[in-house]
Amino acid sequence: MTQRVTIASWNINSVRFRLEAVERFLREAAPDILCLQETKVEDGLFPHPLFEQLGYGHRAIKGQRMHHGVAILSRLPLADHGHHDWQDNGEARHIGVRLPGGVRLENVYVPAGGDVPDVDANPKFAQKLAFIERMTRWSEALTEPTLIVGDFNIAPLESDVWSHKQLLDVVSHTPIEVEALGRLQAAHGWVDLGRRFHPAPARLFTWWSYRAKDWAASDRGRRLDHMWASPAVAETAVAHHVYEPCRAWLKPSDHIPILTEFAW
Template sequence: MAFTLATWNINSVRLRADIVAKLMGEQAPDVLCLQECKSPVDKIPRDQFTALGYTHMVARGQKGYNGVAIFSKIPMVEAGAEDFAQLGHARHIAGRLENGVTIHNHYVPAGGDVADREVNEKFGQKLDYLTDMRDAFHASKPEKSILVGDLNIAPREDDVWDHKKLLKVVSHTPIEVEHFNDVMASGGWADVTRNDIPDGKLYSWWSYRAKDWDAADKGRRLDHIWATGDIQNAAHSSRVMRAARGWDRPSDHAPVFATFDV
């Protein structure tokens, strides 16, 4: 079975329901994973998405913050949710498709503004979340699985607009990249996007603060699609839909796509 998956930090699914519907209508991914939904589950505008063929949903939500959801045209059942770092946040949901593939949708904490856990509690929470992810994958090696989401780390030098300038900026610091790579290694994950697009600058996030984000192009690749080793070779056709960053009342993130023949 071939299916196309997209992941997108939507920055409020209720505020931006129309551009979610636009993506569903124009791009029609079989599975759409959203982060930062900022909505209780019962307030997600599910009927609008069901009308477009997304008849299956698994989600975790909370009012005004965080929140993750997976919408699917393919039959899907919930496959668990974890509270990594015991934050009490809605940051993870998993769904299992009828072909047995499990999709993990994560919204990793952003980590605040200062890359020092001694003075910034949020940075410590981010590192602890990643450590718990690593330990969970060490304990139970995932198989036939995909991990997506806003992981809030741009790991490679060409995942940011200026490597040297961002080395001390949260999302690209060496300690975050080390934690990111540890998580990937612990589960035997492969970076699907970079397997398909191995070279060159690649971003999925551009700050709202930039007056002309497109021309300035000071982006970071914070949104990721991974696959376990047993299905990584089934992935192809990766892309970042940069144009969506320029839609009406956009998220500051762009959707990331990949197709799997599993």
């Protein structure tokens, strides 16, 4: 019997500050599973009651005070909770679980990398590339059917940014980052579900800076949020959606939710 499962991902930029937005999204889109990044809350202060009330009785969290933090909120049972320290410094940037049926779900928040795309001048940029390299080594050894989602903080394709030419030297779209992400994708044959259903050069932004006076009018977006699947898992995907109206909600995140529908 085929089961329809919907999995969403959203860099919420503080789950407690944007709790009303999260609740609205869960009520309107009703995903079976929501993966959050940048929750910015210690585990003991995570707002469990709301999610329990909304039916997301299964949760896996990895929090940190004021920074980073990831969570998986689910209507479906979750097993084998665990995390990888791809940052190699204890930061809360990953949480993983096993879903019913055996698929692994990995939720990741890749470091932004600072402002200067130079590994010698900017330690944050070097850490970002090292993080992706550790993910690549992990992907090479991966044997389970897996879905990895989250804020990758890289817009790989020319059509993934508002201006390829103007952003070539801007962290998130530099050639060195794009090449590193390409090696990561090749290491496991990951299928980019966003571009599978919305092939380039279709517009598919997921992030707009807070600095823009009118983000919608300027539309200087980037596709920083991704869902990648093992080939076998990708074959079960039936649709992929982006929820751009969420960027205009009260107290918005600078990211919007993305969601993939699967038939398992």
